Amino acid sequence: MANTKEISVEEKLRALYDLQLIDSRIDEIRNVRGELPLEVEDLEDEVAGLTTRLDKLKNDLESIEFQIKEKKNAIDDHKAAIKKYSEQQKNVRNNREFNSLSKEIEFQELEIQLAEKHIKEMRASIEHKKEVIAQSETKLEDKKTHLQHKKSELKDIMSETEKEETFLMEKSAEYEAQIEERLIKAYKRIRGSVRNGLAVVSIERGASAGSYFTIPPQTQMEIASRKKIITDEHSGRILVDSSLAEEEREKMEQLLAKL
Structure with missing residues (x-):
């Protein structure tokens, strides 16, 4: 005023x-200082974005590995069922029972083939994600190094000028009050x-x-x-x-x- x-x-x-x-x-x-504060802010956003993306990729990887484990367990169950039905075929009383068990065995075999196909696809997905993770980790490290460099640069400039700028801003307000x-x-x-x-x-x-x-x-x-x-x-x-x-x-x- x-x-x-x-x-x-x-x-x-x-x-x-x-x-x-x-x-x-x-x-x-x-x-x-120029664009340094904005550069630092942009790099911090990039690092945060890359970190979030990496976390998601790693979570996806864990999820796929868990699904593979489940598929393998399912294959074991299907194989156990085939063994059980094969044993039962030895004691059937007629062709109808034998054919019925044969269909069960055939179904279990198809389920095994399907599970193995899914496992193969998921393993390919894992390899791809591992490549993306490796690239993202390299990029993240580069960005972190660049960010540290820019932060250090900004800190040096700030330490040199902060005292003067604070003093000048106070003086600016003083002179404004006189006018x-x-x-x-x-x-x-x-x-x-x-x-x-x-x-x-x-x-x-x-x-x-x-x-x-x-x-x-x-x-x-x-x-x-x-x-x-x-x-x-x-x-x-x-x-x-x-x-x-x-x-x-x-x-x-x-x-x-x-x-």
Whole structure:
């Protein structure tokens, strides 16, 4: 929330330029980090996804092996049934009983053939899944190594810049509090609409910094008088004179040198 104390236009301009210097430095720090935080996040998601996939593949493998075991037990049961029916055939009283037992034996033999066919298919599936598991494990290890490298890289950058960034963000909030809400909204709107994030720029060689459009001498004099907030008609940026800008840059350098 802005302070109720009324401050001069020059004080507002200084506070705005200080805020710009601070926010630009925060931008630089974040540019150094670049896409690293997102890369780390993406790699963590990939590692989690691969781990889940591997767990599922291993569970599938266990399930298939269990099914093979069940099929083998079923084959043993079918063989026991064949042996029993064959023994019974030795004691039949007529052809009808013999043929009935023969059909039972034939059915059990077909069940054995079907079970053996399923076992063969499941063993082929196991071999395929083992290959996929091996490939997935290699890929997972590569991703984990890459993730550790990126995390280490990010940690190094964070340890170098975290203290400065925290300090700057606190200062940014302090300077915002000195400026009326209307100006802060304008500052943020301009900052968000330009590629380099510069909403407040100084006059350099008769033009606003980074611009080729010359500012009329009369306007330059008005800017130097620091009596009102003046914006560049081409870019919409807030303009300050070079002397004020230099003074504030020196002040900011001294502030940051204490870190």
